[in-house]
Amino acid sequence: MTQPPHDEPTAQTPKELREQVEQTRHELGETVEALAAETDLKARAQQKAADVKDQAAAKAGQLKEKAAEAASLAADRVPGPVRDKAAQAAGQARAKAARAGQLWQDKAPEPVRAKTSQATQAARDNRLLLAAAGAAVLLWLVCRRGNG
Template identity: 35%
Template structure:
């Protein structure tokens, strides 16, 4: 029992108006307590709220990852273009022909680079998983 409740019970009311006020106050406190207990008991509601929170975080992370991937793609494209130009000016004619084709049609070159990169990452993860660094 709280101090306020003990005062109300032990002290008694000094009149009908004070008694009514104490009853209203006690009803309000009881209502608040019932609402708090109901919220704690609403497992489904809490689970749904948690799921919504996790969905929001996953959405934000997806946006962040897409942005990072796009930036990395632009960086790789820029570096590949620069390297292509360097090779184009210093390489033998057959190599220059291949590089020029890659510059005209960069998508297949980028896809091939992404595949090679994915294989390299997979190999690195496999080695790390097997305990070989």
């Protein structure tokens, strides 16, 4: 028979002995669960993947905010007449795009239309980034025209 550790009192009654045994079982169960969690590579990999995904989403949010700020700064620097001309050109482009879209729906095969629809949805999901890129291009064109 083994002796109990020196820091734990020995049980005086069968009831105390049962309580000690139950406590020991509980502690052993917790230890086994902790060891199992450490050796569960699949769960650890899934947790790591979730952490990386969360970090990527946070970084994407930060980049979207920076792009919005850049677009706002770029739009503020564009002179009024240029901005008006750009708005007029954008209206004309929307009208032409609507006509082209209708022609596309009438003539394009279904698999091609499906892929185009997916790309369009991706562009809609990233409007802020696209607007920032467009503003940067517009600013570059204005600066280039002013220097040229």
